[in-house]
Amino acid sequence: xxxEIERKFLVVGDDWREQATSRSRFSQGYLSxxxxxxxxxxxxxxxxxxxxxxxTVGATRSEFEYAIPVNEAxxxxxxxxxxxxxxxxxxLIHIDxxxxxxxxxxxxNQGLIVAELELDSEAQTFTRPDWLGVEVTDDPRYxxxxxxxxxxxxxxxx
Amino acid sequence: xxxEIERKFLVVGDDWREQATSRSRFSQGYLSxxxxxxxxxxxxxxxxxxxxxxxTVGATRSEFEYAIPVNEAxxxxxxxxxxxxxxxxxxLIHIDxxxxxxxxxxxxNQGLIVAELELDSEAQTFTRPDWLGVEVTDDPRYxxxxxxxxxxxxxxxx
Numbered sequence: 007x008x009x010e011i012e013r014k015f016l017v018v019g020d021d022w023r024e025q026a027t028s029r030s031r032f033s034q035g036y037l038s039x040x041x042x043x044x045x046x047x048x049x050x051x052x053x054x055x056x057x058x059x060x061x062t063v064g065a066t067r068s069e070f071e072y073a074i075p076v077n078e079a080x081x082x083x084x085x086x087x088x089x090x091x092x093x094x095x096x097x098l099i100h101i102d103x104x105x106x107x108x109x110x111x112x113x114x115n116q117g118l119i120v121a122e123l124e125l126d127s128e129a130q131t132f133t134r135p136d137w138l139g140v141e142v143t144d145d146p147r148y149x150x151x152x153x154x155x156x157x158x159x160x161x162x163x164x
Numbered sequence: 165x166x167x168e169i170e171r172k173f174l175v176v177g178d179d180w181r182e183q184a185t186s187r188s189r190f191s192q193g194y195l196s197x198x199x200x201x202x203x204x205x206x207x208x209x210x211x212x213x214x215x216x217x218x219x220t221v222g223a224t225r226s227e228f229e230y231a232i233p234v235n236e237a238x239x240x241x242x243x244x245x246x247x248x249x250x251x252x253x254x255x256l257i258h259i260d261x262x263x264x265x266x267x268x269x270x271x272x273n274q275g276l277i278v279a280e281l282e283l284d285s286e287a288q289t290f291t292r293p294d295w296l297g298v299e300v301t302d303d304p305r306y307x308x309x310x311x312x313x314x315x316x317x318x319x320x321x322x
Contacts, residue, residue: 037203037216038196043244045195045203045216056214056230058195058203060244068243070236072214078228085226086201086218 010059010069011128014148016139017119022108025135026097032109035087039151046151047082050096054079066128088154090114102133114157120148168217168227169286172306174297175277180266183293184255190267193245197309204308205240208254212237246312248272260291272315278306 034048042061048054054076060068083091093112098105104123111118120142123132142148147156192206200219206212212234218226241249251270256263262281269276278300281290300306305314 037201038198040196043195043246056216058214058240058244068239070232070240072230072232074228074230081226082216082228086216088201 009066011066011125011130012143013123013125013141014143015121015123015141017108017121018137018139020137022097022099022121022135022137025099025101026108027100029095029097032094032096033083033091034150035083035091036151036154037082037087039088039155041146041149041151044149044151047079047087049076049079049083052076090154090157092150092154099135101135104132106135111153111158114159115153116159118148118153118158168225169283169288170225170301171281171283171299172301173279173281173299175266175279176295176297178295180255180257180279180293180295183257183259184266185258187253187255190252190254191241191249192308193241193249194309194312195240195245197246197313199304199307199309202307202309205237205245207234207237207241210234248312248315250308250312257293259293262290264293269311269316272317273311274317276306276311276316 030051032048032050034046037045037047044059046055046057046059048057054074056072056074056079058070090113092115094115095110095112097108097110099108099121100106104125107122107124109120109122121138125132146152147161188209190206190208192204195203195205202217204213204215204217206215212232214230214232214237216228248271250273252273253268253270255266255268257266257279258264265280265282267278267280279296283290304310305319
């Protein structure tokens with residue numbers, strides 16, 4: 007088991023785009039969206055994974071991840087997973103030795119852009135880029151599992 | 165993906181016990197108990213698997229199974245899975261070229277014994293042993309996922 011320490015922020019403006027060194031298309035769906043036992047199927051760049059995440063305590067949560075055949079993942083996305091699926095571009099931005107993952111959502115979550123940073127400890131400091139907005143680490147609406155049940159386009163205002 | 169064709173029956177009396185050629189202790193739990201997307205963690209004989217089962221159509225359902233490390237499976241059973249866990253002995257009984265799996269449940273499902281037979285087609289015939297009772301293939305109460313939410317000991321009468 008890995009323990010994941012992750013902070014998540016909204017993204018302001020478009021300046022982040024020119025800092026991205028790569029982007030990949032992600033398709034993912036959920037077999038369980040329960041916060042303490044989410045089960046995610048993800049296909050990215052012709053690889054696929056099944057990922058189980060435990061309860062979030064602060065910015066820390068347990069995570070179990072297994073590589074699986076892409077065709078089986080695709081079958082689960084097509085036939086078994088909660089609708090809507092999560093479709094997004096993931097951009098990587100390297101700043102001062104740390105890697106930001108910026109997710110630009112598509113489909114029913116279009117308009118939402120968030121930046122995530124994986125850290126070694128909850129106390130770790132980091133450089134805040136200019137395009138970083140409000141922190142939403144603890145806001146369950148922004149969990150990808152939540153976005154597959156209540157997508158961004160269905161929220162009351164934004 | 166495998167397609168699983170399985171028929172399930174209650175077991176009558178104790179004559180089946182002397183026909184069993186092996187038994188193994190199974191511990192299993194569920195990350196999702198939804199009928200169309202159940203996710204099972206199973207530990208048996210120092211092996212472990214993560215198994216996703218799709219919707220049941222007749223006696224047929226899609227199944228995806230992945231071997232995972234036992235210690236990670238045990239962590240998921242201990243910390244993430246639905247309570248109660250399913251604890252059972254699984255006995256194997258070979259009759260006329262087919263293998264019956266007889267599950268004797270323990271804990272909150274104690275008293276329940278079912279026999280399962282995996283077939284190549286829904287039309288396949290088989291020898292009915294004397295100890296075979298009522299067929300419960302289509303009764304969702306007997307799904308292991310259901311037994312982890314509404315265990316046998318909580319049923320109104322039996």
